[in-house]
Amino acid sequence: MEDTPEKYEGGVVKKFMYVNRRAPHGTIYAQESLEVVLIGAAFEQDVSIVFLDDGVYQIRKDQDTSAIGTKNFSKTFRALEMYDVEKLYVEKESMEARGMTVDDLIVPVEMKTSEEIGRLMEKQDVILSF
């Protein structure tokens, strides 16, 4: 066990992984997950985001929510780069099950198998799943 960090301002960097598993618009989980990522970016941690299960729909291109009255926050994912959040992963199996390819997505991502994502998870300090 590493020593408890005294101050995060002092350069303590932990590996934070955000796991998005839910469809974007039926519930508020996806939007509230993105809010954590954006606020968390100010803490300058080593952040990665994984999209799996229906979570892959969160970053689908050309979303139009005008008919259902929810906020189309998908474009905000493009801003993540400005916050130095650049490690975005999608699960291969989830994409294939939904007939999607990386060309369907609004941001550049790395596609990883379920097993590879599992190995990534093992390396994390904090995993927040939404």
Next chain:
Amino acid sequence: MKLSVVVNEGPYQHQAADTAYHFCRAALAKGHEIFRVFFYHDGVNNGTRLATPPQDERDIVKRWSELAEKHDLDLVVCVAAAQRRGIVDEDEQKRHGKDVNNIAPGFRISGLGQLVEAGIESDRVVVFGD
């Protein structure tokens, strides 16, 4: 060990709200430190003092308040999630011109940075919710 707990689901509608409480109690009994309990998504509904369940049923809100009092716990309700769902303290009441506030004793409303900080400061973050 220094632990933080995240509660992502509302009371009475999801096992997570109960299990998180029992986990905290058990961890404290074993001598662990709880750095913070962070309530997010519908989890913020665990922090309304206006809940009045039938007398012969468990009172989830009161249970948290009593545990906080006994162990000096830091129970933090996410402000953004609270605003969406109508969990209000005195400051928020004034700021948004509401006619009441409803935050339960032992809870405080603060920002998402508190969640990220909990992740940085704690040895483990344990998330309760789907």
